[in-house]
Amino acid sequence: MKKYTFVYLLIFFLSSLPALAASFSADLVMTKKGKTETAKFYLLNQRYRMEVVEEGKPMVVIADKDKNMHRFLNMEEKTFFEIPSDDFRILTHDPFKASQYMVSKYGRKIQGSEKISGFACERQDVFAQDQRIHSRWVSTELKFPVKLVSYDGEKEAYTAELKAIRNIRLEKDLFAPLAGFKEVEEPGAAARRKREEIEKAEEALPGLTQTADARVPCYVKIAAGGELRVSIDTDRSAYLDVINADKAESVYTVLKYRDGKPLEDYEPRQSTLEGKGRHKNWDFNDDFARRTHSSLVDELRIPVTKGLVYAELRQKGIxxxxxxxxxxxxxxxxxxxxxxxxxxxxxxxxxxxxxxxxxxxxxxxxxxxxxxxxxxxxxxxxxxxxxxxxxxxxxxxxxxxxxxxxxxxxxxxxxxxxxxSAQTVVKTTPKPKTALAAISAAASPAASGSQILDGEVPLYKGARVLKTKSAGAYSQAQLQVEATPQDIVDFYKNAMTAKGWEPGMAMVQGNKGVLMFKQANRQLVFKVKGQGNTSSIDVTIISQ
CATH class of the missing domain: 2.60.120.1380 (C-terminal carbohydrate-binding module)
Incomplete structure (x- = not known):
């Protein structure tokens, strides 16, 4: 009976002891883009140490899970610095921390058991949007991954494997700074502080809360209630970039003006940017607009109704x-x-x-x-x-x-x-001798069979020629006629096709119509806008 009592006491005593801490050394073999490097690896319970070479210099990286801290030792300069283990930058220096991050972000799927480096392991795969991005093999004995693989599609992009694992007793001193090492700031700390100071100054910079004018180029912060007005040249392309400076959403509108009036045929709509840094690009007065004189803008107005944005405007020309x-x-x-x-x-x-x-x-x-x-x-x-x-x-x-x-x-x-070649020649009707004659000339409709733009375009019966102009590669005429946009489009579609022009887009929507033709290296564009019983016609010929 006493014999059995002794055995029970021994079992109880042994079971009450704490579990033995994992303690081993290994070779850490890492392969990326066909290049293989080998580092020394040591693990003692909640700490591990990697002896690596970074940028040609021997470095030691120590991970302390208890303190949630990574320590970097420069062996040549005898200095060290520390970074919190949950800092995102750690992921580029520690493959095991990167693996832990992917598992915590996307979860894991158990895919069975395999033996790696002589140890029984549980294979865990990580998926993102049904695509496998990472695998790891965790030793059931060591309670630590002994192999990691990251994927680029179906290919292995990066591997890290512990080989020649040796169970040995390690001392805690191996995971502490060496004697004579001086603690220094981490690389980039001064630059990061400066960047943070700039970001704080940016946030503190007040946004425009009233109407203000600016000139190109400009970069202006606009708050809700503010409106920026910028004059732009019509003979150069203009580019606007609106960037959200608010952590939430910002709402703004881009208004186009010409000669102090809202641009015709343009219906402004509110734009929303969600999330700081989101942006939208706008462009104005492009090559086609300059050639046809259509949709040209000489002023932009940007009112903000919600949030905070930056408006950057630039222009480029010949x-x-x-x-x-x-x-x-x-x-x-x-x-x-x-x-x-x-x-x-x-x-x-x-x-x-x-x-x-x-x-x-x-x-x-x-x-x-x-x-x-x-x-x-x-x-x-x-x-x-x-x-x-x-x-x-x-x-x-x-x-x-x-x-x-x-x-x-x-x-x-x-x-x-x-x-x-760009010298402008304006064709004008001879000046009438009397005011009565001027009124009569302006009101005289064109006779059937009349031509404009050097005989290229026939006049719609009864059309009044308001203006003609030639400038370099383009010629333009503005007409007015008592007819509907559909009648005008139908007339010119037949008339210009008969003159050898190849028809392109032809569209009538509501009181607006567009008709386009090509002939060799030239383009012909009709833009029609109806108002009541009268329609205005812009006719443009562009030589390439």
Whole structure:
């Protein structure tokens, strides 16, 4: 009886002891893009240590699960720094932490058991949108993954496997900073603090809450109730980028104006941006609009009814481009290598009295100049001039984040050949001798069989010619006639086809109609708008 009592006491004593902590060393073999590296790996209960080489330097990475901290030791400089283990940056340095993150985010599916490196393991697969993205094999004995695989489609993109695992007794000192090592800031800490300061300053910058005017280029913060008005040139393309600066949603409208009046045929609608950083691009006065003089805009108005947005507006043309660099970007501006150019940079830093950056000149035959550094005072402009002999095709301007903002203008003199061909000739009716004659001339309808635009286009019977104009590659006429848009479209569809023009789009919707033709390298466009019993017609011929 005493013998059995002793056995029971021994079993009770052993079962009351804490479980033995896992303690082992191994070779960590990592393969990525066909390149294999081997590191030393040590694990003791809730801590593990990886001895790796990063950027040619020996580093030690220690993960302490109890303290939720990762420690990085630079063995050459005898320094160390610490980063919280839940910091997203850890995932690029620790494959086991990356595996844990994917399992916590997407869950896991048990796919059976396999033996890896001599240890019985449970295979766990991770799926995202029904696509397998990760697998890991967790040892039931070690309670730790001994193999990891990440996938790019069906292919293995990255593997990490513990090999030559040896159960040995490790000391806690192996997972602490070595004697004589100095604690330092983590790399990029100063830059991150500066970035955080900039973000706070950005958030503190008040948005426009009333109506204000600006000129291209500009980058303006607009709050609910504010409205930005910007005049733009009709002979250059214009580009607007509206960026949400609110954590929630922002609501704004883009209004198009011409000669102080809302643009005809344009129905403004509210736009919504959900989430900070979301943006939408708009463009105006493109090549087609400039050739046909249709939908040209000379003023944009941007009222904001909810939230907070930034509006950035720039323009680019043959002889001049005006763009904005808000910092943290490289802005490329193209030039005609055959002409001299003038580069102007104006400081526009809302957080300080100057902007600092640099730019490069890229040449037509290839290559670029050395970096040209600049520091420009807020509100002041610096100018650089370069001759045509430099054959510059692009100017690239960089302003580091936190070093300010700038308006950038690249100006070139007009090309003499293009300037000559673009001279505008306006055809006008001879001036009547009396006021009564002027009224009579304006009211005289065209006779049947009359032609306009150098005989290319027949006049609709009874049509009044309000204006004709030729400018370079295009010719235009404005007419008025007592007829419906459908009647006009039908007439010109038959008439122009008979004259050898190939019909394209033909559409009548409500009181509006559009009709398009092609002939060799020319385009012909009719735009019709009806009002009551009268319709106005814009006729444009474009030579390619």
């Amino acid at each position: 002889d001049r481009s005006d763009v904005y660099n808000r910092g943290g970007w490289q802005t490329d501006v193209n030039a005609d290598p055959g002409r001299p150019l003038s580069l102007k940079i104006t400081g526009d830093n809302p957080f300080g009295d100057q902007t600092t950056g640099k730019f490069w000149l890229r040449y037509e035959e290839g290559g670029s100049s050395e970096a040209i550094h600049f520091t420009v005072t807020t509100g002041k402009t610096q100018t650089w001039a370069y001759p045509a002999s430099k054959r510059i095709k692009t100017v690239a301007v960089t302003i580091p984040r936190g070093e300010g903002r700038a308006k950038i203008s690249l100006i070139q003199p007009p090309d003499p050949k293009k300037a000559a």
